[in-house]
Amino acid sequence: MAASSTKRRTNWSPTPKGPIAGSAMGFLGIAALSVIGQKVPFEPLIPAVATGVCCVGSILHSADIGAHTPTLLYRLLCVLGAGSWLTYTISMAEGLPKTSVTWLGLGVLTAAVTSPLFRHKGTTARAGRGPKGAVLHRKTAALAAEWEQRVWAIARIQMQVLSIRWWDSKAGYSITGFMYGGATRSQLSQFQDSLASDAGLPDGCGVEVDKREREGRRNEVILHVSTVNKLTEDVEWDHKLEMTSFHEPKKLGSFRDGSPVLIRMRSTSGLVIGQRDSGKTTVLQGMTYRAIMCYDALGYHLDLNGGSLSQPWLQPWLEGVTDRPAIDWAASNLDEGLALVSWLLDVAKDRKHTYRHLKIKHSTSRMPIGTGAAGEGPPALTLFLDEGAEVLAPGIRDPDLRELREMIEELQRVGRDAAVNVIASALRATQDTIAPNIKLQSTFRAGMFVMDESELNYLFGWKAAISTDDLYGAGTGFVQSKEFGTRAWKAGNLFPEGLEPHDPRFNMVGKAAIYVANHRPDVDAPAAAIGGRNYAERLERMRAAFTRSSEVALRDDEQPRAEGTAASPVAPPERPSVTLTAAAAAPGGRPHLTVVPDNPDQWPSPADIAAQAAGTRMFITDPRQSPETTWTAEQVPSLAAVTGGGQGLPPVLVRCLEAFAQARDDRMHSATLAAVLGISQEVLAELLRPLGIRTLPNAFSRSGVKLRGYALEDFETATERIRSGQLQVPEEVAGWGAA
Incomplete structure (x- = not known):
């Protein structure tokens, strides 16, 4: 087997390298100068002056390169020793004494041996040249x-x-x-x-x-x-209303050194966490601002907390200032969120083959957006998820929320190529609030101020070695990206007024929403076709969802009242509360029941109930009448229907059954059923959940629209359980009908 060898090259440099070679050359040079000084007569004062000059030069050179004090003293001793010996030998008239040569050799040997102890390894002007020859001032x-x-x-x-x-x-x-x-x-x-x-x-x-x-x-x-600490200062937001390209880096804030925090949102999937009042929502609003202020991108919101993230962006559209909203689709409830994410996922998959020709034309592996003079590429689609802990948690048991999280995870995996990305946020960063796949697929991560550093370590990795001591309250945090690693930053403050108000009803976000609504692109035709009526009718559902609160307030104001007095909510009529208790069984196996008031102080004694049950009639006390009032067993069902106990059904269940009967269908969309009852989908779900009624796991089509909804079978099952006494109706559900 052949062995490779490296040929050693001779060092022809005039400057020797190493302490031994340098000391030997110094010994020969000084001895030669001494011999020359004796052959050529000149005053011994000359080498003494030269020694002083060399000492000053050594001091200046050491200061220039930042040499340590021991190194400086070592160099001074070498110069003084050599200069003193040279001055002494030149002044000798009888020639160079052998003892002097011996002393010179001992001095040079000492300097050579101790040289490694005083060698300066620091970075200095000339000794500190790096591979690129850099020199420090x-x-x-x-x-x-x-x-x-x-x-x-x-x-x-x-x-x-x-x-x-x-x-x-x-x-x-x-x-x-x-x-x-x-x-x-x-x-x-x-x-x-x-x-x-x-x-x-x-x-x-x-x-x-x-x-x-x-x-x-x-x-x-x-x-x-x-x-x-520049993190204590606000970072001004650029409020210039101008549409730019989604490809351009977007500024979200500043680092400690004042340099901008720039991210490329075209291929960015992000995750923002932070406790309450940490500036998390402000960061999400800022990212929304940057994403939709583009002529080749659209923004989408998913906020199951009543749609608070979308409210300022939709306000101009809701008040009729613009013909369309700045946010193309905003979902404020679970059913609408499932429809939105399902559509985005279908669009991301469809774009892989629908726009294949653009990849070939522009020789790129990613689908172009807004390319060409005619804007032949489709717009980028970015989904912003706020308060996503109930969606992103890995241990979700609710099948609907779990399905939503799984679709978001899949969208993160397959959407980058198709320019469909997800920016999510949550209050905490722990293993039980954020699924590992969500975190790992997020190429941009922002952790705002939190009290527990372990949450930041989970978000950025335990090797990040970050400390909350570097932060300063709301708006500050750490940001991580493949472009700049993990660094402390201050988010830009979006909300201070930056322009003269042209409409006092809207803040800076509202003004930007008006501009975006009038300049943003429309979704591409293939994506709109995939959504069908579900996408086409989204604005109607959005308007109904985001204006319902004002409509409820308007209904409250319909009651006549004196001018200047505040409207009071309509109180529900009083419902008598009656409790049925079983007594001893009567002949034939039929139990005797006694109706007693809710107040325990008015309950009859068990002995009295047993004595009454011995007869052939049932003794029932109705709080609306005198205690002596008696009812027969045949009259109990009618009383139960009046009082709401026993076989009585809650009004919400009765009205839902009537809606199914009028529709002559066994399934009904949540939005349709909620509209019939005049309430929101969230309120409807809260009323039906205690009755064991939930939306179906899969969406179904009605009139060409595919949405989630309820099945008549579940309502009938709840009815039977209530009538048989297996299900106790909570007071908040039983009392809803008067609202």
């Missing part, structure tokens, strides 16, 4: 040496500083250097907090380990050192 050499020592003392990593750049914001500086010995950025990032503490940085300031975006080496590292 004299003023930053001491700072560079300080950080080299600090990195070695804290992390045991040998680093050579190449340059130090002071930030334009005057809030800190960035150190660029090379690490040796196989050290990695990941290893150094574990000591960020310790480095900041050792440097004595103020609260809210820290050290961030970063890398060059381009043309960098694996051992090259950048330390961003913050000396002034």
Whole structure:
């Protein structure tokens, strides 16, 4: 087997390398100067002056390169020793004494042996040249040496500083250097907090380990050192109303050094977490602003918390200022959310073959959006999910919510190529609130201020080595992306007024919504065809869902009242509360029942009930009449129907059965049934859930619209359970009919 060998090359450099070779050359040079000084007569004062000049030069050179004090003293001793010996030997008239040569040899040997102890390994102006030949300025050499020592003392990593750049914001500086010995950025990032503490940085300031975006080496590292806490200052939002391209980087805030936080939303799937009042919703609103302020993108909202995220964006449309909303589709309930996500998933899959020709035409692996002068590419579609803990949690038991989460996960996996992405948010970042797949598929992550650092560690990874001491209240947090790693940031403040108000009814978001509604694109024809009537009628359902609260208030105001007095809600008529208790069985196996009031103080004694049950009649006390009133067993069903006990059905169940009878159908969409009852889908679900009635797991079509809904069979089952006494109707359900 052939063995490879490396040919050794002769070093022809005039400057010897190594302490031994350098000392030997120094010995020969000084001895030669001494011999020349004796052959050529000149005053001994000349070498003495030259020695002083060399001492001053050594001091200046050591200061320029940032040499340590022991190194400076070592160099001065070498210069003084050599200069003193040379001056002495030149002044001798009888020639070069052998004892002097011996002393010179001993001095040179001592200098050679002790040289490694005083060798300066720091990064300095000339000795600190990196692979690219970088040279530090004299003023930053001491700072560079300080950080080299600090990195070695804290992390045991040998680093050579190449340059130090002071930030334009005057809030800190960035150190660029090379690490040796196989050290990695990941290893150094574990000591960020310790480095900041050792440097004595103020609260809210820290050290961030970063890398060059381009043309960098694996051992090259950048330390961003913050000396002034700029996170306490608001980041102004660019309120310029102008449609841009979705391909362009979008600014969401600023880092500590004042540089912008830029993300490319074309292929970004994001996750934002943060506790209440941490600025999480503001970040989501800002991302919505950037996404829909584009001529080649559309935004979609899913907020099961009443649609609060969408309210400011829909307000101009609801008040008739614009003909269409800025948000193409906003879902505020579970059924609408399932319809929206199902449609987006179908669109993402369809685009893979529908727009295949655009990929071939533009030689790209991702579907182009808005390409060409005619805008032949379809718009990008971005879904924003707010308050998604009840949807993103991995342990969801509700089949509807679990189905919604699974579709969102699939949309994250398959939607990037088709420009259909998901930006989700949640109050917490734990294993039981965010499914692992949701987190792993999120290429952009923002963790706003939280009290427990473990949540940030779960979001960014335990190797991130982040600390909440670097943050400053609402709007601050950590952000992670493949472009810039994990860094502290301050989100842009979207809500302060940036323009002169042209309509006092709308804030900055409302003004942007008006502009977007008048300039945004329409969804492409293939996507609209996939949605069918379900997509075509979305605006009608959105208007009904987001204006229902005002309609309820209007119905309350219909009651006549004196001018200046506040309207009071219509109180439901009083319902007598009656409890049926079983007594001893009568002959023939029929139980005797006694109706007693709710107040325990008015209950008859068990002995009296037993005595009454011994007769052939039932003694029933009705709180609306005198205690002596008696009823026969045949009269109990009618009484139960009046009082709501026994076989009486709650009004919501009766009205739903009537709606099914009028529709002559065994299934009915949730939106249709809620409209018949004049309530929202959320209220309908809350009323029916205690009765064991839930929406069907799969959507079904009625009149060309595919939505989720209820089955008549479930209502009939609930009716039988109530009449047989197997199901007790809660008071809030039984009393709804008077609302």
